Amino acid sequence: MNTAPKQTILRISKLKKFFAIRNAWKRRIGWLKAVDDISLEVYRGEILGIVGESGCGKSTLGKTLMGIHKSNGGEVVFEDRPLVNLTRQESRQLSRQLQYSYQDPGASLDPRWKIRRSLHEPLVIHSGLDYQERDERVKSILDAVGLPQGHLELYPHEISGGQQRRVGLARILTLHPSLIILDEPTSGLDVSVQATILSLFLDLKKQFDLTYMFISHDLSVIRMLCDRVAVMYLGKIVELGETETIFNHPRHPYTQSLLAAIPVIGGKRITDNFWLEGEPPNPSALPSGCRFRTRCPNALAICAESDPPLRSDWPHQQVACTLAE
Amino acid sequence: MTSDLLNVSDLRVSFATDTGIARVLDKVNFSIQRGEIVGLVGESGCGKTTLARAILGILPVNSARIDGGRIQFQSENLLEMPSERLSKEVRGRTITFIPQDPFSSFNPVFTIGSQITDLMRWKSPLRNTHSLTQGSPWWSLRRYEKQRFKADRARVLELLRAVQLPEPEAILRKYPHEISGGQRQRLMIAQALLPEPQLIIADEPTTALDVTIQAQILKLLRQLAHDRDIAVLFTTHDLGTTYEICDRITVMYAGQEMESATTSDFFNRPSHPYTQKLLESLPRDKERLQGIPGDIPTLISPPTGCRFHPRCDRADKTCADTRPAAKSIWTNHTVRCHHPNTHQELNRKLIN
Numbered sequence: 001m002n003t004a005p006k007q008t009i010l011r012i013s014k015l016k017k018f019f020a021i022r023n024a025w026k027r028r029i030g031w032l033k034a035v036d037d038i039s040l041e042v043y044r045g046e047i048l049g050i051v052g053e054s055g056c057g058k059s060t061l062g063k064t065l066m067g068i069h070k071s072n073g074g075e076v077v078f079e080d081r082p083l084v085n086l087t088r089q090e091s092r093q094l095s096r097q098l099q100y101s102y103q104d105p106g107a108s109l110d111p112r113w114k115i116r117r118s119l120h121e122p123l124v125i126h127s128g129l130d131y132q133e134r135d136e137r138v139k140s141i142l143d144a145v146g147l148p149q150g151h152l153e154l155y156p157h158e159i160s161g162g163q164q165r166r167v168g169l170a171r172i173l174t175l176h177p178s179l180i181i182l183d184e185p186t187s188g189l190d191v192s193v194q195a196t197i198l199s200l201f202l203d204l205k206k207q208f209d210l211t212y213m214f215i216s217h218d219l220s221v222i223r224m225l226c227d228r229v230a231v232m233y234l235g236k237i238v239e240l241g242e243t244e245t246i247f248n249h250p251r252h253p254y255t256q257s258l259l260a261a262i263p264v265i266g267g268k269r270i271t272d273n274f275w276l277e278g279e280p281p282n283p284s285a286l287p288s289g290c291r292f293r294t295r296c297p298n299a300l301a302i303c304a305e306s307d308p309p310l311r312s313d314w315p316h317q318q319v320a321c322t323l324a325e
Numbered sequence: 326m327t328s329d330l331l332n333v334s335d336l337r338v339s340f341a342t343d344t345g346i347a348r349v350l351d352k353v354n355f356s357i358q359r360g361e362i363v364g365l366v367g368e369s370g371c372g373k374t375t376l377a378r379a380i381l382g383i384l385p386v387n388s389a390r391i392d393g394g395r396i397q398f399q400s401e402n403l404l405e406m407p408s409e410r411l412s413k414e415v416r417g418r419t420i421t422f423i424p425q426d427p428f429s430s431f432n433p434v435f436t437i438g439s440q441i442t443d444l445m446r447w448k449s450p451l452r453n454t455h456s457l458t459q460g461s462p463w464w465s466l467r468r469y470e471k472q473r474f475k476a477d478r479a480r481v482l483e484l485l486r487a488v489q490l491p492e493p494e495a496i497l498r499k500y501p502h503e504i505s506g507g508q509r510q511r512l513m514i515a516q517a518l519l520p521e522p523q524l525i526i527a528d529e530p531t532t533a534l535d536v537t538i539q540a541q542i543l544k545l546l547r548q549l550a551h552d553r554d555i556a557v558l559f560t561t562h563d564l565g566t567t568y569e570i571c572d573r574i575t576v577m578y579a580g581q582e583m584e585s586a587t588t589s590d591f592f593n594r595p596s597h598p599y600t601q602k603l604l605e606s607l608p609r610d611k612e613r614l615q616g617i618p619g620d621i622p623t624l625i626s627p628p629t630g631c632r633f634h635p636r637c638d639r640a641d642k643t644c645a646d647t648r649p650a651a652k653s654i655w656t657n658h659t660v661r662c663h664h665p666n667t668h669q670e671l672n673r674k675l676i677n
Contacts (some may be wrong), residue, residue, distance in 0.1 A: 005375065053535035053536070053538075054535055087371070094587075098658070141477060159621060160621075175641070189371055190368035191562070191564065191603065191604040191606045191607055191608075192368065192602065192603060192616045192617040193368075193616060194606070194608070194616070195605075195606035195607075195615060195616035195617075196606075196610060196615075196616030197616075198614060199614050199616070200616065202611065204476065217535065217536065218608075219536065220565070220608045221608045223608075223612070224608040224609060224610065224611055224612070225608070257537055258536060259535040259539060260540070261537045261539065261540035262536060262565065263563075263565030263566060263568050265565060265567045265568045265592050265604075265607070266592060266593075269568075269569055270540050270543070270544070270569055274540040274541065274544055276537050276540075276541070277541070279505050279507050279508070279538060315326075315335075323591050
């Protein structure tokens with residue numbers, strides 16, 4: 001980790017995103033709290049991992065930041081500018097610097113467009129460059145993501161999944177963003193392809209001075225890649241801190257069980273000593289107090305009373321558990 | 326090798342596609358002992374699901390063709406067995422299947438209970454033993470005998486408890502969409518165990534699940550299989566899960582099996598260059614991270630000889646000409662490579 005003072009690039013405070021649950025008559029019968037009161041800071045040049053199981057709200061968090069979902073409260077400050085109630089023009093300006101990479105880039109490429117046109121599109125929208133200049137920029141980016149020039153003339157279905165991801169990345173990078181939200185960037189890839197894509201991320205980060213928010217459910221990837229990690233459970237951050245600290249001394253029982261669940265080759269078999277039972281409760285009917293208490297082995301009566309906030313009683317680590325020590 | 330529960334030898338399967346004939350399995354040899362959990366790993370498109378389906382005899386009839394080989398199961402060749410006998414006595418009875426996606430295997434308009442009872446009607450271990458149903462025409466099965474119904478239901482409930490489903494009676498009354506993915510997968514395991522099989526084929530049973538649920542399911546499957554002495558063929562692309570559950574691992578690449586070893590040998594002394602590269606691409610260390618250069622070959626015009634040779638740094642002319650025969654380099658450790666590492670070399674590497 002660098003010793004220079006950390007510069008905040010993105011500050012999220014008390015961000016909320018609730019989805020209305022409606023009955024057959026479209027009357028609202030409740031809220032699904034996908035992102036509930038999340039506060040977080042992203043520092044320039046780091047890779048922040050957001051990890052959690054499916055349905056914990058990690059993708060919703062990313063999409064709310066991008067403005068794909070409208071937030072129900074809270075504040076987001078990106079590069080010292082608030083990200084709420086922007087006019088169209090302002091948000092277009094900002095979206096050049098804040099980019100979102102979808103889970104499946106193959107699906108976000110137009111099947112009837114050649115790769116060249118897909119790569120030109122963001123530049124057409126966001127920059128006033130003419131065709132020649134755009135094409136130069138596209139070619140240099142294509143080089144950076146390790147694709148041959150010939151791929152410009154191909155259609156999306158003609159290239160493999162790993163290459164589609166590279167095209168997706170190239171498309172984002174043409175605008176020279178400063179922060180990229182990567183939503184499950186390696187899901188569905190084989191390990192050998194995943195390895196090349198991950199090392200590409202690291203190369204590009206150096207080359208373009210990028211900051212990543214890396215949303216994933218794969219803890220081994222997060223551990224290898226990220227500087228800091230936020231662990232989410234049912235819309236809340238339960239533990240936040242530096243990767244090494246969290247992976248070596250997880251303090252929240254949920255993080256502990258999550259870490260116990262990843263197979264470590266050469267280590268103990270988890271099938272011999274995994275202890276967490278049950279499944280996450282229904283997110284539309286959350287238990288009172290701490291959300292994890294229904295599955296937590298150490299839960300006491302006090303856990304049902306109030307939802308514990310993130311406590312920063314430890315260096316490099318914040319934990320939302322009343323009983324953690 | 327007569328002690329094998331299942332022995333696949335020189336199996337060749339091809340698929341007719343729009344662009345030509347894809348040779349999906351190329352002389353695959355593979356075996357499972359009684360009560361053993363064998364992992365079949367490989368990247369997508371390497372033919373592991375095709376192998377699993379070939380064993381079950383459920384390859385798509387229109388496009389797939391078995392070009393040769395044997396699938397020996399308990400001293401009988403499944404490929405020569407009449408299809409009626411296969412479906413009556415083997416598929417769903419002595420060999421059962423756990424699919425990747427448990428949701429699409431349930432009918433959404435019937436309750437879980439009625440679907441499991443229906444399964445018991447056809448595949449119950451009590452079936453041919455009972456005097457009333459023996460030799461009776463199919464329609465008499467409708468008058469499902471009361472006693473057998475009770476015995477079957479008790480057995481279903483007992484199994485649902487064995488797979489640790491909460492409130493088994495209530496679950497039987499529910500519809501598939503009312504229970505979670507993890508519970509559905511537990512139900513699939515229970516269904517696979519119902520006919521008291523010798524072999525369970527599990528095709529990527531945990532890929533759709535979260536890690537904590539995956540850990541629970543793996544723990545359960547391993548425990549149940551070992552307790553009941555059932556062999557499991559576990560196909561997956563995730564090396565971590567094979568480490569957790571398997572006794573032995575076979576790795577496949579582009580329709581050919583490359584290496585087969587016990588779990589500890591596989592991870593500590595990988596001998597085949599493909600296995601070594603695969604293990605190196607696991608996300609463990611930022612500095613050492615490297616993938617395998619090149620792409621998976623198309624199976625329509627696969628490379629000659631060893632199909633890995635275009636991406637292999639040990640490849641020479643012999644690799645392109647002939648496919649290496651299986652070499653046994655240690656007990657339970659066979660490699661199909663012209664230039665494998667020997668155990669002495671690997672041990673030396675391990676010590677350094």
